[in-house]
Amino acid sequence: MYKNQINQQPLVTLLSDFSDRNVYVGIIKGVIAQINPRLTVVDLTHQIPPQDIAAARFCLMNAYPYFPVGTVHVAIVDPGVGSKRRVIAVEFAQGFLVGPDNGIFSGVLSQSPATCAVELTNLNYWRTPQPSKTFHGRDIFAPVGASLASGVLLKQLGQEIDPASLVKLDVGECKQTSTGVVGCIQYIDHFGNLVSNIPGSYVQGKTWYVQAALLSIRGCETYSDVEVGEAIALVGSHGWVEIAINSGNAHLQLQLGSQETLQVVLS
Incomplete structure (x- = not known):
């Protein structure tokens, strides 16, 4: 676990395609507050076009350098929710990434490679062992992100996986x-x-x-x-x-x- 230089709780950021017309973002913040109401939660954006993983990838890649070391970034643009795609948490030099393994983190990791990654198989850190098939943001990603920011070690959250196996989104070469x-x-x-x-x-x-x-x-x-x-x-x-x-x-x-x-x- 990283130590913030001024000894504060790490930040949690949220990025999604939920918009501000629904209660989904508020629910996620409520789940985080149930785990640790002292955490500071920053909304990066909830206006990603629906299911646009490439836009989410870019926005997160553009935002992460401006946050303190140890920040937990929870990103939820997840057209494969409920399928067999992996749910993951990743440690990298600047902090942690929590979300679906669909390429959403590949922009960040192209600039700051993963040092450790886990598949989120420890149900003790989920909101419920029977999560909704359509709202992993509420039932998995929010509680895991809050737990990480509260001091839970990454390897306690599940099975370690090879960072090289994480999905990379093809956005074209330069x-x-x-x-x-x-x-x-x-x-x-x-x-x-x-x-x-x-x-x-x-x-x-x-x-x-x-x-x-x-x-x-x-x-x-x-x-x-x-x-x-x-x-x-x-x-x-x-x-x-x-x-x-x-x-x-x-x-x-x-x-x-x-x-x-x-x-x-x-x-």
Whole structure:
């Protein structure tokens, strides 16, 4: 168990596709409070598009570096709930991950590899030994996350598994070419910005543009470098090359979507 530098209870974060129109998130927080009402619970987001594991993967990968070491991240975007897919908890350098083994954690683990992983087979840490077939967030992930944050050791939660066996989500590869880098759109945010899987380090200090479909979009530093309504390519706060429209929605206006190929051309 990690020790917080200022000797506080570790945080628990929640990420899901439950939205705020249902009681599901409130129920999960109630389960956590039943185990340890002193825990601080932070909502990363509950607005992941339904069943969109790739979006959840990206959002969690983007968020985890900003939390203290020892934070427990509970992520629940789980179209396979109730099936034979594994329920897991993972330890990595920054803390813990709790959720389904469906690739939702593969973004985080690509940056900070797992040091230990378990399948959650110890029913003593579930809310009930007969969990709902449709709400593992309530009956498994919330109580396990609260237990971890309260000091329960990872290996007490179940059977240890090989971290290499964890499901990896294929979001496309980023490949260098003779003229630049080829990648794809890995995420579309609330503003319609098209976030690629090309790290911003490739374009740092260079003159560049993005080719996507039949479009050529010049690389700039800020949205204000182009006129309102004009397309722009830049490195977002997340560190990835993205396509945006100044004061507009690139997803709708350019008709580009997830997994579409794009190329950064260095000039």
